[in-house]
Amino acid sequence: MSDTTDGAERRPRGSARPGYSLDVKLWKITKTGRKTRPYRLRWVVGGRVHGDTFTTFGLAESRRSELWQAMKRGDAFSVETGQPESEVRAAEEAAATQAPVRWFEFCREYVAGRWPASAAKSREGMADSLAAVALAMVQRGDGLPPDEELRLALRWGVVPASREAEVPVGLKAAYDWLSTSDRPVTDLLKPEVFRDVQYRLSFRLDGKPAAGDTYRRRRRALNTALEHAVDAGLLATNPLQRVRGKRLGVNDRVDPRVLVNAVQGRQLLTAVSYVGSWHRKRGRRLVAFYAVMYYAALRPAEAVGLRLADCELPDPPEDGTPPPWGVLTLQETRPVAGKQWTDSGERHDRRGLKAREVTEDRPVPIPPVLVAILRRHISEHGTAKDGRLFSNERGDVVGTSSYWRVWEEAREFALPPDRAASPLAGRPYDLRHTCITRWLNAGVPIAEVARRVGNSPEVIHRRYHGCIDGHEQAANDKIAKSLEEEGDTA
Incomplete structure (x- = not known):
């Protein structure tokens, strides 16, 4: 049939x-x-x-x-x-019979409707995606401001609080152009306009292809916005549904070159303590911060939000028995989003754990070496007023730029020049990758690793498949043994 x-x-x-x-x-x-x-x-x-x-x-x-x-x-x-x-x-x-809704006003109304129920990072991603499309949704002509200014102007303009604020001087020309020379939303149905939209999703301002994750994030955000436009009667159809999505390979596997061995890991943590003056303790304050990534696979945003109340750190035994393990019970993350995207006006948002319900926690057993590091950190530096373990010299939340600068300096101290110029531990996040790889190579089941680090088993298998040592040889040995038992050896 x-x-x-x-x-x-x-x-x-x-x-x-x-x-x-x-x-x-x-x-x-x-x-x-x-x-x-x-x-x-x-x-x-x-x-x-x-x-x-x-x-x-x-x-x-x-x-x-x-x-x-x-x-x-x-x-x-x-x-x-x-x-x-x-x-x-x-x-x-x-x-x-009615004036067409134009792109800039549509973006403002759409973001305002999504704002209350969206996380700060989601708000920023939504605005960034719409701003990329805006470059195709403005009339080109004499006096057109640079593309970068147009994007910044839309990112600023769609924030609900900006409606009552004065336009920044540096964005005034771009904001005026967006307000007066943007296209109607219905122009998205014109083939020549939509081809330009697709280009803006796929390429950066310098003409180089956007990363696969960037393209997929932009396309998802635009698709949701266009579905809203269809539901609101602004578009007859969603033009994205008429074209096949760009097939970009998911290249999110961990590069084995970023992973450190045990000696390098200890050298890096030691080098962190030498960053900055001894009086300000800039690096010493962050030794335990990097240690929770290296020994417990925390994400940076999870480490920033870690509180003393989340830590079970048993006292060392006095009878010579092996020191006990502790537990970190994670409940909150503090991702960096920017003041304009958070409800509190702070740079760091307050969120629950990634991919979990707000009230759900995640217990992570930690080895005695990390228990000792955290106990020393608390003894020397105390906690912030709100109970957080890690803070800067003023007691505020540790900023991304702060822990990145310390890490870059520590790499120069700890690694020889050829290693410092390589991808080895190029980002603080690579300490988490190293920890996860260590657990997998130790034989910890993938499901248990996934539970501890807050990912799905599928993600763990996909991202770390190339970092697991010895599995190919182990598989070969099992096959060889099976062949011997069947009498098929040469």
Whole structure:
């Protein structure tokens, strides 16, 4: 049985107008394999495939029925958009009776609606993605401000608090251009405009291809915004649904070159203590900060939010027995987002653990060596007023720039020039990678590693597959033993 239902070829009293066709084939509803919008409907107009996805089978069936009725009436379909001519005319008549919503105002209203329920980093990512698209949604002409200023102006302008604020002097020209020379949202349906949108999603301002993660983040954010525009009646269809997503390989595997061995790890932690003056203790304050990444695989944002109340640090035994392990019970992260994106006006947002419910915690057993390091840190530096273990000299939250600068200086102290110029431990985050790899190579099951570090087993397997030593040889040995038992050896 065919998986399509072909519309009968029409022979109308008049010919279809240019850009429209009566050659329409309607396909059956299929599954997309995705959790969101799992049902897909596709149809062919003049040899060109169109489609849309739906959250329920009923919605997909309803849309299919609408298209089928239009075919029965003898409606011509737009080759470009796939819509029946009656729907296109209705949309054109509706648009003619009201002023079109323009891109900048749409972005402001859309972000304002998403703002209360979004985390600070999500707000920033949403604004950044819309700002990239804005470069395709402005009229080009004499006096056009630089692209970087246009992006910064939109990022500033979509923040709800900016509506009552005076435009910064450095962004005034770009803000005025965005406000007066932006395109209507409906221009996204024009092929030449949407091609430029796709380019802006895929490339940086310097013309180099954007990283795969950047492209995917931008595309997801734009798709959600365009779905909102469709629901609000601003667009007849989501143009992103008409094009196949750019297939970029997920290149997020950990590079084995960034991993440190045991000697290098101890040397780096020691070198941290020599950074800065002895009086200010700039580096000494952060030795334990890097240690929780190296021995317990904490993310930097989790280490920033770690509190004394989260730590179970048993006293060392006095009878000569092996020292006990401790536990860090993680409950809060303090990701850096920027003052304009947080509700508190602070640079660091307060969030629950990544990919978990707000009230859910994550206990992480820690070895005696880390217990001793944390006990020394508390004895020497105390805690911040709110109970956090790590703070700067003023008692404030440790900033990203601060722990990056200390780490860069420590690498110069600890590593020979050729190693310092290599990717080895190039970022503080590489200490977490080293810890996870150590656990995997020690034979800790992937599921247990995933539980301790707050990832899924699938992510652990994908990202660290190339860092696990000895597994290939172990597999070969098992196969060889099996062949010996079967008597198939040469």
